[in-house]
Amino acid sequence: MFALNQWYVAGFGWEFESSPLVARTLLNKPIVLFRTPDGAVAALEDRCCHRSLPLSCGTVEERGLRCGYHGLLFSASGACLEIPGQEKIPSKCKVQSYQIVEKNQILWIWFGDEEHPTALQDPPEYPWHSDARYEFRGDIYHYDAPYQLIHDNLLDLSHLGYVHLRTIGGDPSTHMEADMKVHSAGDSVRVVRHMRNSKPPATYAEAWPFAGNIDRWQEIEFDVTHLRIWTGAVDANTESLDDPNRNGFHMRGLHGVTPETENTSHYFWTMATNLPPSGVSNMTKVFEQTALTFEEDKVVIEAQYQNLQRFGTNPQVDIHVDVGANRARRIIASLTNKQNASATTLA
Amino acid sequence: MFALNQWYVAGFGWEFESSPLVARTLLNKPIVLFRTPDGAVAALEDRCCHRSLPLSCGTVEERGLRCGYHGLLFSASGACLEIPGQEKIPSKCKVQSYQIVEKNQILWIWFGDEEHPTALQDPPEYPWHSDARYEFRGDIYHYDAPYQLIHDNLLDLSHLGYVHLRTIGGDPSTHMEADMKVHSAGDSVRVVRHMRNSKPPATYAEAWPFAGNIDRWQEIEFDVTHLRIWTGAVDANTESLDDPNRNGFHMRGLHGVTPETENTSHYFWTMATNLPPSGVSNMTKVFEQTALTFEEDKVVIEAQYQNLQRFGTNPQVDIHVDVGANRARRIIASLTNKQNASATTLA
């Protein structure tokens, strides 16, 4: 059961540069994404209604997507436009389409419940992909683990000192003893952590010319389908960490966490960073270190999931760093319970 | 549930040239096939009755097959001939044998119901394997897909224009708009398709010196356990496609489709072709192109099956080319239903 009536990340616009179509299962639904020659993006159920071949085995044409078995042609809205060799197209010859929007190079797909098949609001804005002060790059990771374990990981950055020693970690006690504040509002959670007068970790030291120790921040904003994580640092004791216009080194991460199935996930991420004072881009460095960091998370989270499967429902002990993650879990539980209740009422 | 009281293809005689025995699961039954030094072919349950080692881990000897664990020796009929170190052979010490016949280099195995453990008729004739005007070659493909999806594919050659563009395809509309006739008789279906005055596809053009456009035929005969597909062409407007003695380029394909399990299949095929006017064999060319064609089918059919598993029992829309395949499915359904009814009566 997944939270519905949400915009989920389905992919990135640049994926169509290397392939005219992308097959991807999202929330248990096998979907084919493609861009038609007019530039619009479409999402169809990845199954021809004739003999069930994945439409992603077919070819993108001017008018839509043609099946690779017997050539049926479907439009971006799922209508069958042609059955080769047959004049009449039966009314039931069509496939389901999904509402999809490309915005800031992010593909947002709407998954609504029965009452809300089309979107209730616009997809989120993510201006950092087109902010002149920032460069960004991203990637897509597949997880053999349920999506909420990724939420847990991103909402509790205290693990940096144990998991990411080589990159953005640094002294473990700095992280475990960080000053942490957790706020909730509606279906969002905001975790802010400050680590003052700490030693810059490897990635920071390589990407920015800090004078010595740093005042470091981590601002995590959880929404149901994605997180924004703003991290960075200034030279210690030079600026207020509460000043939204503070200078220094900034990393702005987008983390789209979209369930593939109950037990597997897509992790769509980008990392934007600002130019250092030298004016020489540090994007490659920041991207490589971020990718390495997220690969470390993937190893841990998949090992954790395998162990959860081996040990079943043994109780877990909470510690101080779990506050944010636990709130996010309650939000998801509340949304999916509401859906259950609603489904019961309708039935 | 499989159609019983049928001769199924179990393999080809030439397989024993490279291995004295072959382990193969047919209709859910693990079987070891071997050829004894006197030349006869035998088929036994692939399990020693002592400690269950596959007999296919053993060695073929003069008198039969010896188990590779403790050396029990079984004859071609499944009788235990020797228990090393023990004089008495218990009466229950034996393994099941299957009726198997080698004919035209094809190994035919009988799968009967309880009332008909031995064959009701001789296995089919397939004279093209020993016709002096024809050369042939074949191969065995394993499919991760149920056997009836292969029937569907072979009974509906309209897919050539989409799946086999590189070899025997050609212009899609030629195939989708072919003149098609479907006949049924007993448990057989015959589909005849004529494509007049069409451009020769790659394989045809490379294998035969056509003058220009061709009149092309596809004659598909479905029997419960195998299909014969005669295809070929003559120069356009030179001969009647209904004349059984017409000249031109002939491809005669045998397609033994034997279920391994409900969801996996063996595809035993050979392709025979006649010498071109030059007298220089085109067999290698025809074989390679045919193998490539059938590999393309395998990709499509396995993707189709994976999708059927993902989407479950969603309804499918029929189109004009499905007539032959649907008749074959009704024949199989009728045969397996009869078996169910008969089993109920006996119980």
Next chain:
Amino acid sequence: MFALNQWYVAGFGWEFESSPLVARTLLNKPIVLFRTPDGAVAALEDRCCHRSLPLSCGTVEERGLRCGYHGLLFSASGACLEIPGQEKIPSKCKVQSYQIVEKNQILWIWFGDEEHPTALQDPPEYPWHSDARYEFRGDIYHYDAPYQLIHDNLLDLSHLGYVHLRTIGGDPSTHMEADMKVHSAGDSVRVVRHMRNSKPPATYAEAWPFAGNIDRWQEIEFDVTHLRIWTGAVDANTESLDDPNRNGFHMRGLHGVTPETENTSHYFWTMATNLPPSGVSNMTKVFEQTALTFEEDKVVIEAQYQNLQRFGTNPQVDIHVDVGANRARRIIASLTNKQNASATTLA
């Protein structure tokens, strides 16, 4: 269901030379084994009680094992010694520990029932690992097969003539017709086989300067969790095979067979051998041939298990060589039935 209140082999002490910790599932329980800097060996449940990461993803420290996700530190007894960043350690924050003893370089772990969580007796002695007259080496094999199939194999050495022709086999009829005696006492079975005046097999001939034919013995002692197999030979007609102080070539094998799950097993083995008259070690030769032999067994036993899964519960026919193995199976059945009965009484 496994026999409890037993010392099982969990590993070998030398494993920690190449890795500070070892993750291994034993009797369905995922366990992490490690050696603390003071030299003691510990065994903990392989799951952090906080967020379930395997503790084997962590690091061994002076005081114990630290989790690789958020840094919780656990002692050899499973107590949590530290939660970084948090003062109070909740009483339920701990992991299960297992009683483990290193003796003769063997790691013995106690698996008791609810009434006997700690050992009822000392672990077995195995002096041959520190006997000056013997050298030894060993290895650990993983089996995709249930542990009792390995018992069967080791208690019935008549298979040597069919499975191990290249090494310790020799003429099959020598093995199948060996003089065999089987004794039981308590939960032990002893099988003694004598093969007089037989030709030395390859391994024997290469490892020892026999004059010609040999008198050969196989003494197999089965205990619930491990077997000791003493084999060897003297020149034919030179010494009594019943004399415990007989000279000649000796191979003393330890076979710890520990279930990983119901259907997979760990096979911990060592082979000790005495120096030949030349005084030049034959250990490498004997080890290599033994490893090869046991790999042959693994191939057979895994094929056997795959076939047992394919064929289900079809009855098996017993032959003369099965006496010892069948007694061992009755012992295991009796022990596990007792446990069932006891569990019923307690419930």
